[in-house]
Amino acid sequence: MLVTQKIRRMMICHKLEKWTSHFLSFTILVLMFLVHNSSAQKTAVSLSARKGVQSIEHGEGAEKLDVEYEGKIEFSDDDKLIKSISRGGYLKISNVTFGTRREILAEGIGGEISYQYFKGGRRVDFETEGKNWLSDVLIEVIRATGIDAEARVKRFHTNGGVRAVLKEVGKIRSDFVSHIYLQELLFIDNFNDAELLRIAAYIPEKLDSDYYINEIFKDHGFRLLKNNQAVGAFVLAALESMDSDFYVTEILKKALRRNMSNVVLDKVLSKVQKMESDHHKVTVLEYVFGTDLTDTHLLSVLNSVRNIESDYYKKVLLEEACRLVNQAASTVKVSYHKTAKEIKSDTDYGKIARCVK
Numbered sequence: 001m002l003v004t005q006k007i008r009r010m011m012i013c014h015k016l017e018k019w020t021s022h023f024l025s026f027t028i029l030v031l032m033f034l035v036h037n038s039s040a041q042k043t044a045v046s047l048s049a050r051k052g053v054q055s056i057e058h059g060e061g062a063e064k065l066d067v068e069y070e071g072k073i074e075f076s077d078d079d080k081l082i083k084s085i086s087r088g089g090y091l092k093i094s095n096v097t098f099g100t101r102r103e104i105l106a107e108g109i110g111g112e113i114s115y116q117y118f119k120g121g122r123r124v125d126f127e128t129e130g131k132n133w134l135s136d137v138l139i140e141v142i143r144a145t146g147i148d149a150e151a152r153v154k155r156f157h158t159n160g161g162v163r164a165v166l167k168e169v170g171k172i173r174s175d176f177v178s179h180i181y182l183q184e185l186l187f188i189d190n191f192n193d194a195e196l197l198r199i200a201a202y203i204p205e206k207l208d209s210d211y212y213i214n215e216i217f218k219d220h221g222f223r224l225l226k227n228n229q230a231v232g233a234f235v236l237a238a239l240e241s242m243d244s245d246f247y248v249t250e251i252l253k254k255a256l257r258r259n260m261s262n263v264v265l266d267k268v269l270s271k272v273q274k275m276e277s278d279h280h281k282v283t284v285l286e287y288v289f290g291t292d293l294t295d296t297h298l299l300s301v302l303n304s305v306r307n308i309e310s311d312y313y314k315k316v317l318l319e320e321a322c323r324l325v326n327q328a329a330s331t332v333k334v335s336y337h338k339t340a341k342e343i344k345s346d347t348d349y350g351k352i353a354r355c356v357k
Helices: 003-017 126-145 149-169 175-188 193-206 210-224 228-241 245-255 262-274 278-288 295-306 311-326 330-340 346-355
Strands: 026-036 039-050 053-060 063-070 073-075 082-085 090-097 100-109 112-119 122-124
Touching: 053 126, 063 126, 073 149, 082 090, 082 100, 082 112, 090 126, 100 126, 112 126, 122 126, 126 175, 149 175, 149 193, 175 193, 175 210, 193 210, 193 228, 210 228, 210 245, 228 245, 228 262, 245 278, 262 278, 262 295, 278 295, 278 311, 295 311, 295 330, 311 330, 311 346, 330 346
Parallel strands: none
Antiparallel strands: 026 039, 039 053, 053 063, 063 090, 073 082, 090 100, 100 112, 112 122
């Protein structure tokens, strides 16, 4: 296996290990938006893991779908058949539709796949009825679990490029699974500028979870940072959709190392003013000072500093702003002194005030 493939496997496995425990089982309840005929509905999905066995419970109206699996599983290119299951692995699918329960157990035995099919609690011949039902339900199972994501992403990309992969991701209901697909897409790492821009803007728009948006940027931000337009598009979309001060700060700490357009910086400073945490405000503003700031930006920065409660933080930021303010217009200097006057300590105020002539 190539080194890059090993690295990819290690990163994906690291993510999955967060969902797996050798001793304890846990369940995470996630509310997700489903789109049907352009109208959104909320659906509850629970994901659990125990000793390598992954379980997904998906309930929607009168229907309920449960999936349990272990091992490496591959599907046919049309997503209607199970192509292979590793030795000792299995896939169990249970579905309740209007009170009728159907269940398939597929096991990897000696290089072959063994099937058992049950309907209403009674075993039924798989070839007669079960095969058709599996063909119908398999695509929902695939999109609900993320099984065989790497191969599917490669197939969609080979056949239709980035557009085809993102179209498929748009049909996935879970942020957890969507983020796996987006991770696999970014591992391809062979995009032109337009494709990278499209991916960058898509990630925060598609994912509701601030955690998964940050996870993707944490692992693949260096790819986006190769292109100023791409990182700008990502930041704009992230600032629009994300609520967590912590995760927004984590993203901006990396993104602000690149040159941001005035439009992006305007949005960043607007977001800072809305942050509840002084700590996160200060962290972002310290990185902002490393960018090319206009006088308008400096006025926005000083306005944010005035909204910080801690005199210590105000002092730290004003000290950092001093050099830039000295090179700015008189309106900025007036705003600086106005902000400095809010510091209660006469000693600290005097030192800050003398910094700007």
